[in-house]
Amino acid sequence: MAAYKPVVVQACPKLGEKITQDTLYWRGYKTPVQIKEFGAVNKIDFCPVPPYNYAVTASSRIHIYGRYSQEPIKTFSRFRDAAYCASYRDDGRLLVAGSEDGSISLFDVSGKAPLRQFEGHTKPVHLAGFLSDKYRIFSGGDDYSSNLWDIPSATNIISYSEHTDYVRCGCASKVNADVFITGSYDHTVKLFDARTKSSVLTIEHGHPVESVLLFPSGGLLVSAGGRYVKVWDVLKGGQLLVSLKNHHKTVTCLCLNSSGQRLLSGSLDRHVKIYSTTSYKVVHSFNYATSILSLALSPEDETIVVGMTNGVLNVKHRKPEEKNENSQKKRQPAYRTYVKGRTYMPKQEDFCVSKPVKHVLRKYDKLLRSFQSSKALDAVMEPPIMLHTPEVTVAVMQELHRRGTLRSALAGRDEKQVNLLLTFVARHLSACGWAVSNS
Template sequence: MDYQPVVVAKHPRPAATKHNSESRYWRQFKHPVFIKEYAPVTSVHFSPSKPHRYAVTAATRIQIYAPRTQKVTKSISRFKDIARSGCIRGDGKLVVAGDDTGLIQVFDINSRAILRTLDVHKQPVHVAKFSTLNNTQVLSCSDDTTVRLWDVPSQTCTQTFTDHTDYVRTGQVSTSNPHLVLTGSYDATVRLYDSRTGECEMLMGGPSGEGGGQNTAPVEQVLMFPSGTIALSTAGPILRVWDLVAGGRCTRALSNHQKTVTALAFDSTASRLLSGGLDQMVKVYDVSTYKVVHTMRYPAPILCLAVSTHIAAGMADGTLSIRRRQPKATESAAYEQSLAAARAGAYDSLLTGVLPNIGQGRVKQKTKSKPVGDMDEIKVESRRKKRLRQYDKFLKSFKYSAALDSVLKSQVPPTTAFSLIQELIHRDGLRTALAGRDDVLLEPVLRLLMKYVSDPRFGEMVCDVAGLVIDMYRPVLGQSPLIDTLFARLQKKVAAELRFQKELVKTKAALDMLLSSASLLAVA
């Protein structure tokens, strides 16, 4: 019969010390770069096209940053008042922005020249965005309670919506239908407009609870899924999910922030939702369950959020934070290929699920290995024997004392040391391993016992071994000052642990009394 190596016991670790696959993925966005602006950063927008430059709006200017160097490549400061909502068009050539005078301007991103000026709003314009599907269409939302669609070449307003009764601070054109516009207002309502009819097709929220979701707080942000079937809105610390297919019914209301949620953003696959708030926190949700899978903390209240291969957050104190994740070359190529297939309408790409799952890594497809050589050839499998560890070699040759000495070294984990001691107890060889030791060889044994006497994993075994050591070496106590000192320290540590255990028993008794009293009151 072959020798069976010592089985090292495994002790459970607290779950809080482990990071799941989601946390590991989001923690890859590291090495944050902090850029200080002169005023609160109110908007960050990534260009959809390469090289994915991003526009940062703060005070009376818009700055265009290069994503690789985090340096300013262009600065647009042709505003008479505070600029708002700098947005880069899908082709990366134009920038649109509003300001607090009500003016909307379209700039050439390279020359910074003003190409179009849209001057109808008479109050601040907090939203100015290009339509994703129509590059010549711009959406604007203003504090004058109106929402407008503009045709950039003709410089005319093609549609005006006037149903809101308070500031309109957020809005979006659907990415699946250029005629649908989702807006949120300080009148506590979310509305879905259709530019073909010019009417409000759906009303959600409001004090009376239209759409099944009562809301009295101003709506700060709205966001629509790429499919166009679900909308999200934030009012105060509450995030609400609206089912547009079911007539705007509120399906969920989530409260994971302590203060107002001011920013919403999807990741590149829209499988994760990020929300930022004035509580200086960014929460990451899994959109299949809407459970928080990761949390990031920032040094100041968050006003805006954008996600690409970077996570950009603008804060109220003028700080811009950029966290970068460097994707692997194979990962980027696979993702671009799958995304191109999905955009082309390839059903197989959805059927086989090749789109990446954030936080779960890439799953490699298993392929069967082809046989090498002749078909009649017989290959004998060779099995490598596991090499025994040093303490196993000593145990195999019944050198118990040497086996114990080999696990008393500082680099050996305590689980291994106590697993070997347990094996020696089973073999009835612990007394043999401890016998005949001088003060030099006895010192590491006592230090091990003293270090782990209060550890709940090994406390009982430490007491058994300490009792055996005291019984064996009692006649020689007083001959070595070092050993006497270690025994005295072990005694003090045991006494301190006993006092601690007595306090725990008293606390448990007090809690039992309180819980029993509470249960009696509940029954009465």
């Protein structure tokens, strides 16, 4: 009697994730550290100078964290109500923040009490930052106004009232000390020059603007609002270059990496998308547990910090790269160890002993060998096999069809088993539908 030949299961190609240099790079961040804040984290800002501490604004407090600290190393809590948008000056010595009561506070990072209080807004201030000359502050509030302040005299230099809804975001140009940008819920982004009495450029984003970002060169502007991230050419009068729609909920925050080659966006859909700034295609994505409100990347791209609506601060650090010195110190086997025996040629008097290979049959093969068609089909209709290795089920069905016993294997089954079989066939119709239809 001829030996039984096991069922040949056709190997199907599996589509895996395409591994790119970006995938390897962004996967290099360690398991995140979770820090609980007192409220939703509305702003994260890294100090531009070493040791790259970062300020976290949540509820009525501003916490300063060290790069690897899980407890705040400093706290500013002298706010009567909620605090917003704490931002560092370029030298890392001063910190400015808005508040729910409409005031703007200026802090010395080494002190505790505010150095200056700027009063002028009549409603909450969600935007406050420094111009690149370091001696002026720009702000935006829910009273629809955008103001410019002088730090030494604590006076209002100029006030703009061109927006028709809340001013919630903005940024300053690093190239021109007189230029700053604001984004509003009136769907517009406005570019202001402190030397003029009105805005220089108005851009229609099309949705309430949640975040704006200016490239270091000052030529490109990124705005986020609704599900869209849009890139504009400022030098060409605000011409739209590209519109990205990779999120399925409101985009709330933007940031650039240190080289400006990667753009990051966070959204209420719990995702952080990373785009290439040359092709504007998504090169990687991070998933989080809750909706994202704020996002920041350290100046050396060593740390990613994400703030969420539930008050959790998610901190990821890059794994340190292995030094070549350590790898060289490890003793490597000698070259002859690898090539030993490879060139040996058997001689005529040599006797070759081969170990017999034992073939272990699967359960369905054993049942097929004993001609138990119905039980063999039952064995491959189990959920683990149907879900994870459907090609095995298809192979057994094809073998039963080849033997002409598929009809008898299907006979006598109840409604539940037939429903399970039809569901499987409908899901994998191209592979096994012909076997069932011909039975």
